[in-house]
Amino acid sequence: MSIELEGKYQKGRGSVDEFLELTAIANPHARIVFVPPSRVAQDDVDDLLPGTSAAAAQESKSDAPAQTTETGGLTVFPRGVHELPPETKEIQPHPKGIELGILLQMLKDYEVTEKGTLYDFLQTRFCRVSPVTAAKFCSAVGVTSRTRASDIEPHQVEKLFAVFDSERLSPPPTDCLAPIGVRQLLAGMLKGVKAEFYAASTREAAVYRGRPFQIEAAIAFGGDLPGDQQARVIRFANRVPLLFQQSACSSFKAIEETPWKNYAMQQPRGGLPVGPLVVMIHMASVWVPFTSESKEAIADYDEIRKEMRLALMECGRKLGTYLRKRLKMRREGERRDVFERYIGEIAKALNAITGEDAKRIYEALLAQARSRTAVADQQLDEDGKIAKDDEDNDDEGVIIVMNAIAPIEESQPILAPNFDAPVASGARESTRKTPRKNVKPSAKDAKSAPVKVEKTAAKPAKNAIVTKRDLAARAPTSTPGHTPAVTPASTRAPSRPLRKPDSDDDPRLF
Amino acid sequence: MAKKITTKTAVVATPNAERIKKRDSATQQKILTLAMEIAKRSLAGNEPIVRIPMRTKSNTIWNKKRGILEMGDAAAERPLFDLKTAKQFMQTMLHAGTIKDLINAQKTSSLRGVFYKAKHTVAGTKENTFDTQDESDPILEDLEVALGALREELHVFAENRGSMVGNITVVDRGDEIDCRRMGSGGYALPSIVEPDIIQFKKCEAKFVLHVEKGTVWNRFNEDRFWETHNCILTHGAGQPPRGCRRLLQRLNSELNLPIICVLDNDPWGHYIYSVIKQGSISLAFESSRLAIPSAKFLGIRAKDFRECGLDDAVKIDLTDNDIKRANEIAAYPWFEHHKGWQREIDGMLRNGFKMEVESLITKDISYVTDTYVPQRLKAKDWLE
Known part of the structure; x- marks a missing residue:
C-alpha cells in the first residue's frame, strides 16, 4: 500500500518518528524500516531498504539484540517476536453496548437484507440474546415473535432500547479481543526503551457498557532513562499510539491514581510518578470510547480506569519488589564490605595480643561475616534463581537487563591479609613494605567473594539482580537476537570480574 | 634546713619499681583476658563483642554522701557485625594491641602518639584505621573503662596543660x-x-x-x-x-x-x-x-x-x-x-x-x- 501525503516533516513530540517508535513498541511482531525524507531525496532508495531478502536473512542470523538501530539515516525497528498476533474474532454487538441511533440503523439494515421478524433480528444481530430473552424483549415492547422488524414503530424502538438497558444480561464474550500479550509487551518495550527493568501485565477481559475490553500495562525502569523527570506515558488503543491530549485520557488519570510511592517511586501529590520510568498502557476493545472524533484520548469510564489502575498496580508491585530487593542487596553488599575490611585488622591485633593463629581467626570471622550477609550472595546462584525467596511468585512478566544496572560504587577488592609476615610490635611498617603473598582463594572462595567493580570497568554491575525464572529463556525463545541483552544465566558469570586466583603480581597488593 | 618552717611535708616516696612492674603485668593480664575472650568467641563462631561501661549521663550516679559522681553498672555492647560499631570494634582491638606494645617496651606515649601508632591503611583498601585523633581518644577512654585500668596504667598521657x-x-x-x-x-x-x-x-x-x-x-x-x-x-x-x-x-x-x-x-x-x-x-x-x-x-x-x-x-x-x-x-x-x-x-x-x-x-x-x-x-x- 502506498499513500502520498504532503506535509511538513517534523521531529520531536507528536511527530512521525514518535508515532513509529510507539507503533513498534505496541507491535513487536512488525519490522518497520523508516526512511526519513532526507534520504528519499537520493535516488537509489530501493537499495537502501534492507527489507530485501539478504538483509532479512542477515537479521534472522545475527545474534544482535532486537534493539532499534539507526544507521545511515535509516531507522530500523526490528522484530521483537516472530509470530503474528492472533486474529480477532467477530462478535455481534451486545444489547447494552449500542446507542439508539445504531439500533435504528441496524433495524433499517435488517429490513433491507433479511426482512425477518424482530424476534429473529434480536437473536442474530446481537450476542447474548437467547430465544427466551428475545421473546421477553418482544413482549416488553408489545409485539409477538412473528412481528416483522419493519413494522416496529419508532416509539417501540425507544422502548426496546430502554429494556435493553434494564434487562439483566450476561456480559458479552471476550474472546473477540486480541491483547498484545505479556511476552510481546516486554519484547516491544525492550527494543523501544533502554532500561534495566521491565514489567508487563495483561488484565482479564472486562466489560464496560456492554463492550468487551482488555487493559494491558507495561513499565520500564532505570537504565538510560532520565531520573529527575516525570515518568513518560505512552498510550495505545488497539495497538495504535495516542500522541495527543494526554491529560484528558483515562489512562493518565489511572496513572495518577496509582500509589507509586508504595512501589519505591517518588510521586508528588496527585501527579505522575517521578523517576526513570516509562509507563505504557494499552486498551484493546471492540469499541474504544474516545473523547472526540480525533481519537486522541480514551474517555474516562470507571470500569476502564479501574482496570488500568489494577494493571498498573500489578506492574508497580513487581517494580517495588525489584527495587527493594536491589536496595537490600546493595546494603548487604556494603555491610559485608565493611566487615571484611576490618576483619583482617582485628585478626592481626588479636594475634599480636594473644598469640592465637591470625589466619584461623580471620577465617572464622569471615565465615561469620558471610553468613550474616548471605543475601548478597543470592545473585551467585548457578541457575540464576534466588533460592528460597518468598517473593518468587512475582516473577512473571519481568525482564531485568543486567548490564544496564548502574554500578554501585567503585571499590577495590579486599584481599585476605597476609598473616605470614611478622606481626610483632613495631613490625607494622615492614609488614606493609613486604610484598604481600595473597592467600590464594579456593574455587569456592572466589565464587562467593564480594563482587567488586574493577576500576576501569564501568559495567557490569555488582549486585545485579538476575533475570528471574524462565523469563530469560521464555522471552527470547523465538528471538535469538535477544540473548545478550536479557542475560540468561550462562552469560552472566564471565561478566563479573572475580578475584583473580593468582594475584601475586597484582599491583594493588603493594 | 627548711624543715622547721615546713608546715606540711608529704612522704617522699621513691618510685617503687616493684610496684610498677606488678601494676603493668596486671594491666597486661587484663588486655590479654579481653583479647582472649574475643578470640575464643570468634573461633567458636560467635559474634565478637566488647562490653564497654557507658560513659553517659544516664549511667552516672550522684553519690550524695561522698559528694561525687560515680559511674553506674550499665555497659554498652560493641559488636563487630554492626555497621555502626564495626569500625570502633576494630579500633578498640588496635588500641589494645598498641597499649600492650607500650607496656612491653616500658615506654609511655602521648594520646597523639598512640593515634599515630595505630593509624595505618586497612589492608587492601584506601581507608585509614583512624582518620583523626578525635576518633582515637574516645577509644582509649573506652579501653580504660572496659579494662578497668587508668590512663597512666595504659602508659598513655595527654599534653601538658595548666x-x-x-x-x-x-x-x-x-x-x-x-x-x-x-x-x-x-x-x-x-x-x-x-x-x-x-x-x-x-x-x-x-x-x-x-x-x-x-x-x-x-x-x-x-x-x-x-x-x-x-x-x-x-x-x-x-x-x-x-x-x-x-x-x-x-x-x-x-x-x-x-x-x-x-x-x-x-x-x-x-x-x-x-x-x-x-x-x-x-x-x-x-x-x-x-x-x-x-x-x-x-x-x-x-x-x-x-x-x-x-x-x-x-x-x-x-x-x-x-x-x-x-x-x-x-x-x-x-x-x-x-x-x-x-x-x-x-x-x-x-x-x-x-x-x-x-x-x-x-x-x-x-x-x-x-x-x-x-x-x-x-x-x-x-x-x-
Whole structure:
C-alpha cells in the first residue's frame, strides 16, 4: 500500500518518528524500516531498504539484540517476536453496548437484507440474546415473535432500547479481543526503551457498557532513562499510539491514581510518578470510547480506569519488589564490605595480643561475616534463581537487563591479609613494605567473594539482580537476537570480574 | 634546713619499681583476658563483642554522701557485625594491641602518639584505621573503662596543660621543682601526676587559688599574689584536664589545702566548678581520685556587677544556648537542692548577661588581686 501525503516533516513530540517508535513498541511482531525524507531525496532508495531478502536473512542470523538501530539515516525497528498476533474474532454487538441511533440503523439494515421478524433480528444481530430473552424483549415492547422488524414503530424502538438497558444480561464474550500479550509487551518495550527493568501485565477481559475490553500495562525502569523527570506515558488503543491530549485520557488519570510511592517511586501529590520510568498502557476493545472524533484520548469510564489502575498496580508491585530487593542487596553488599575490611585488622591485633593463629581467626570471622550477609550472595546462584525467596511468585512478566544496572560504587577488592609476615610490635611498617603473598582463594572462595567493580570497568554491575525464572529463556525463545541483552544465566558469570586466583603480581597488593 | 618552717611535708616516696612492674603485668593480664575472650568467641563462631561501661549521663550516679559522681553498672555492647560499631570494634582491638606494645617496651606515649601508632591503611583498601585523633581518644577512654585500668596504667598521657606557681616544692621524676621560682610561665602541669611520679616535698601554702585560664593566672602571678597570700596558684586552661584536677585533688586530700576557684560568671564557669567539685560524666569512673567535694567558688558572682559597681561595657549577653545550659546545670542533682547555687544561677539568668574575670580590670588593672579576691577571702564569701 502506498499513500502520498504532503506535509511538513517534523521531529520531536507528536511527530512521525514518535508515532513509529510507539507503533513498534505496541507491535513487536512488525519490522518497520523508516526512511526519513532526507534520504528519499537520493535516488537509489530501493537499495537502501534492507527489507530485501539478504538483509532479512542477515537479521534472522545475527545474534544482535532486537534493539532499534539507526544507521545511515535509516531507522530500523526490528522484530521483537516472530509470530503474528492472533486474529480477532467477530462478535455481534451486545444489547447494552449500542446507542439508539445504531439500533435504528441496524433495524433499517435488517429490513433491507433479511426482512425477518424482530424476534429473529434480536437473536442474530446481537450476542447474548437467547430465544427466551428475545421473546421477553418482544413482549416488553408489545409485539409477538412473528412481528416483522419493519413494522416496529419508532416509539417501540425507544422502548426496546430502554429494556435493553434494564434487562439483566450476561456480559458479552471476550474472546473477540486480541491483547498484545505479556511476552510481546516486554519484547516491544525492550527494543523501544533502554532500561534495566521491565514489567508487563495483561488484565482479564472486562466489560464496560456492554463492550468487551482488555487493559494491558507495561513499565520500564532505570537504565538510560532520565531520573529527575516525570515518568513518560505512552498510550495505545488497539495497538495504535495516542500522541495527543494526554491529560484528558483515562489512562493518565489511572496513572495518577496509582500509589507509586508504595512501589519505591517518588510521586508528588496527585501527579505522575517521578523517576526513570516509562509507563505504557494499552486498551484493546471492540469499541474504544474516545473523547472526540480525533481519537486522541480514551474517555474516562470507571470500569476502564479501574482496570488500568489494577494493571498498573500489578506492574508497580513487581517494580517495588525489584527495587527493594536491589536496595537490600546493595546494603548487604556494603555491610559485608565493611566487615571484611576490618576483619583482617582485628585478626592481626588479636594475634599480636594473644598469640592465637591470625589466619584461623580471620577465617572464622569471615565465615561469620558471610553468613550474616548471605543475601548478597543470592545473585551467585548457578541457575540464576534466588533460592528460597518468598517473593518468587512475582516473577512473571519481568525482564531485568543486567548490564544496564548502574554500578554501585567503585571499590577495590579486599584481599585476605597476609598473616605470614611478622606481626610483632613495631613490625607494622615492614609488614606493609613486604610484598604481600595473597592467600590464594579456593574455587569456592572466589565464587562467593564480594563482587567488586574493577576500576576501569564501568559495567557490569555488582549486585545485579538476575533475570528471574524462565523469563530469560521464555522471552527470547523465538528471538535469538535477544540473548545478550536479557542475560540468561550462562552469560552472566564471565561478566563479573572475580578475584583473580593468582594475584601475586597484582599491583594493588603493594 | 627548711624543715622547721615546713608546715606540711608529704612522704617522699621513691618510685617503687616493684610496684610498677606488678601494676603493668596486671594491666597486661587484663588486655590479654579481653583479647582472649574475643578470640575464643570468634573461633567458636560467635559474634565478637566488647562490653564497654557507658560513659553517659544516664549511667552516672550522684553519690550524695561522698559528694561525687560515680559511674553506674550499665555497659554498652560493641559488636563487630554492626555497621555502626564495626569500625570502633576494630579500633578498640588496635588500641589494645598498641597499649600492650607500650607496656612491653616500658615506654609511655602521648594520646597523639598512640593515634599515630595505630593509624595505618586497612589492608587492601584506601581507608585509614583512624582518620583523626578525635576518633582515637574516645577509644582509649573506652579501653580504660572496659579494662578497668587508668590512663597512666595504659602508659598513655595527654599534653601538658595548666600551670602552677606558689609556696610549694614538688619532686617530678626525681627532679626537685621549686614552684616559687618559676618566672612568668609557671610549672607546666603534666597529665600524669600520680604519687609515683610527683611527690610533694615542702609546702607552706595555706590554700590553692585555681583560676580559669592563663590570662587571669598571669595577672595573679605578676602581682605575686601567691607570695602575699601564701598560697598556690593554678589554672587549667579552661576546662581543667585530668592532670590538673588530679593534682588539685591531691593537694586537697594529702595536704589538706582548701581549693578556691575564681571562674567566669557564665554557665561554662559554673560547669568547670561542677567538674572540679563533683567530677565529670565522661570520667565518672575516676571521680574518686579527681573530684574535690570541698572546692569553693569564689567568683565571679552574679551580684558582683552591682556590688563592685562595674561598667555596663563588661556585660556579655546570654545566648539562648547559655540560658539552656544554665537551666541544665541548675537541674543537676548536686545543685538542684543547693539554695546558694539556685540563687546564683537564677541571679545570672535575671541579669541576662555574663561576666568574665577580666571584666574586673575596668575598675583597676590589679583590682582583682588587690581588692576583689582578698576581700572575698577575708569575708569567706564563697559558694560551696
